[in-house]
Each structure stands twice: as C-alpha cells, then as structure tokens.
Amino acid sequence: MGTIPPHHFETQDGTRVVLRSASLDDAPALVDCCKAIWLTSEFFVTQADEFDLTEKRARKWIRKHRDSSGSLMLLAEVDNTLVGLLNFQCGGRRRVSHQGTFSIAVHAEFQGMGIGSVMLQTLVDWGLSNPTIEKLSLSVFATNCRAIKLYRRFGFVEEGRRIKDVKLGPGRYVDDIVMARFVCQDDN
Ligand SMILES: CC(C)(COP(=O)(O)OP(=O)(O)OC[C@H]1O[C@@H](n2cnc3c(N)ncnc32)[C@H](O)[C@@H]1OP(=O)(O)O)[C@@H](O)C(=O)NCCC(=O)NCCS
Numbered sequence: 782m783g784t785i786p787p788h789h790f791e792t793q794d795g796t797r798v799v800l801r802s803a804s805l806d807d808a809p810a811l812v813d814c815c816k817a818i819w820l821t822s823e824f825f826v827t828q829a830d831e832f833d834l835t836e837k838r839a840r841k842w843i844r845k846h847r848d849s850s851g852s853l854m855l856l857a858e859v860d861n862t863l864v865g866l867l868n869f870q871c872g873g874r875r876r877v878s879h880q881g882t883f884s885i886a887v888h889a890e891f892q893g894m895g896i897g898s899v900m901l902q903t904l905v906d907w908g909l910s911n912p913t914i915e916k917l918s919l920s921v922f923a924t925n926c927r928a929i930k931l932y933r934r935f936g937f938v939e940e941g942r943r944i945k946d947v948k949l950g951p952g953r954y955v956d957d958i959v960m961a962r963f964v965c966q967d968d969n
Contacts, residue, residue, distance in 0.1 A: 783853040783869075783907060792894040796859055800899060803846065803854040807863070808839040811856070814863035815839075818886045824925045825886075826947065846870065851878055851913055855903060857887065857896050864888040867900040871914060880916035880961075885928075901935050908964035915965040922947060923956040937962040 787801040803811065812834050819825045820832060834842075846854040851871030857864050865888060871881030883904060887897050908914045921928050923942065937960040946957035 783850055783911060785853070785855065785903060785907060788899075788903065790899060792896065794894065796891075796894060798864075798896055798899070799858045800903060801856055801858070803843045803856050803866075805840055805843055805847070807856060808836045808843060810863045811839045811843070811866070812836055814856075814866060814888065815886075818865075818888050821889050822886065824922050824928065842868075851881060851911070853883075853904065853907055855900050857891075857900060859891065864891040865896050865900060867904055869904055869908075869917065879913060880918060881914065882918045882920070884919065897931055898934075901931065905935055905962070905964060911964075916961055916963050918959065918961040920957050920959050923958050929958065929960070932960050935962065 784802040785800070787799055789797065789799055791797055815834050816832060819827050820829050843854060846852040846868060849871065853867075853869045855867040857866070865886060867883060867885040869881055869883035872878050885897060885900055887900075904917065908917050917937075918940075919932065919937070920943075921932065923929075939958055940961050941959040943957040943959070945954035947955040949955060
C-alpha cells in the first residue's frame with residue numbers, strides 16, 4: 782500500500798483529527814463508518830438494502846490497497862472513531878497503472894469542517910511524490926455541487942459526462958461526471 786505517516790490537525794472549531802493509512806485492524810470500524818456514511822448520503826449508488834460490506838470484505842478491501850504501491854486508503858479519525866475515508870486504486874494492468882480512481886466520504890456530522898479538503902490535499906501530495914502515478918480520476922453525481930466544487934478547487938477538471946447514468950426512480954435520472962487531474966511533475 783502507498784502509506785502516509787499519520788497526520789494530526791485541528792479543524793476551525795478545535796476538533797482534533799488524525800489522518801492515517803488504513804490497517805487490517807480497521808476492518809470492523811470501516812464497515813460501521815461506510816454504513817453510516819453511505820446510507821445517509823444521496824450521492825452514492827449503493828442503497829440500504831444493497832449494503833454488503835462485511836468485516837471479511839473490508840479486510841480484503843484494505844489488503845488490496847495494502848498490497849499495491851499504487852493504492853492508498855486514508856482514514857480520518859476523531860476521538861478514535863472513523864469519520865471519513867478516501868480510497869485510491871491505480872489500474873491493475875501495466876498500461877493503466879499510471880492512473881487510478883478514488884472515492885471520498887466524510888460522515889455527515891463532520892462535513893464542512895475541512896476534513897475532506899485535507900484528505901484530498903494528502904492524496905494530491907502523495908500522487909505528486911509517487912513517480913508511478915500520473916493521473917487521479919473520480920466520478921461524481923452531477924447534482925453533488927459541494928463535491929464538484931471541492932474537486933475543482935483542487936484542480937480537477939471535467940473530462941466527460943455519462944448521461945442518465947444513475948436512475949434514482951421511475952423517470953428520475955442523474956448524470957455522472959468524470960473528473961480528473963494530472964499529478965506528474967511535467968504537468969504541475
Ligand atoms: C464531498 C465531501 C467528501 C467533502 O468533505 P468535507 O469534509 O465536507 O469537505 P470540506 O469540509 O473540506 O469542505 C469542502 C467544501 O464544501 C463545503 N461544505 C462541506 N460540507 C458542508 C455542509 N454540510 N454544509 C455546507 N457546506 C459544506 C465547505 O464549506 C467547503 O466549501 P469551500 O470549498 O467553499 O470552502 C463530503 O461532503 C461528503 O462526504 N459528502 C457525502 C459523500 C459524497 O458526496 N462523496 C463524494 C462522492 S463523489
């Protein structure tokens with residue numbers, strides 16, 4: 782796994798946050814954290830009755846990141862409780878191993894405190910310092926204005942739009958936007 786040394790910071794209201802790489806011991810907490818975030822956010826594809834992340838799968842997920850130098854799983858912790866995660870994974874074949882996709886999520890109670898920004902900055906810095914990684918990508922619901930604004934602030938640009946990619950219900954669709962930013966030294 783690409784790892785980072787633990788990073789401690791305080792939000793504006795004085796909340797102490799630890800940002801660190803995931804370890805296998807985090808599996809149970811990761812399940813709880815993902816459940817709490819995904820099931821309360823309207824911006825993920827997974828719905829409550831489809832949530833299938835078990836402790837065993839979480840361990841596998843963490844291990845998959847741990848075993849690849851082109852992957853990174855960051856966890857944000859407040860008072861020893863996970864409140865956010867960012868996971869990046871590069872392509873599995875040589876021709877796509879220079880780039881990868883990530884997703885990011887912060888528990889609703891801790892949003893708007895700067896935790897997402899610190900996680901994203903950490904990913905960008907890690908990408909810039911990792912010679913094998915050249916490009917970071919993501920996809921985001923076109924209606925997720927807060928997230929899109931955050932990505933733009935960190936230099937991500939829209940590369941494409943998958944029309945009606947998500948179906949919320951009968952006749953209710955959302956476009957999915959693909960965004961990316963290069964992190965190779967030549968482009969920065
Ligand atoms: C998108 C997300 C990861 C951002 O994380 P965050 O910790 O809230 O981000 P930050 O606190 O660094 O704030 C980013 C911006 O969003 C704004 N913001 C975030 N949460 C907010 C809230 N609850 N109310 C109002 N503004 C908010 C911040 O003010 C900030 O704006 P700025 O760029 O003008 O300063 C987080 O909101 C989230 O997890 N959302 C639900 C899941 C999701 O949409 N994930 C992305 C899927 S592609």
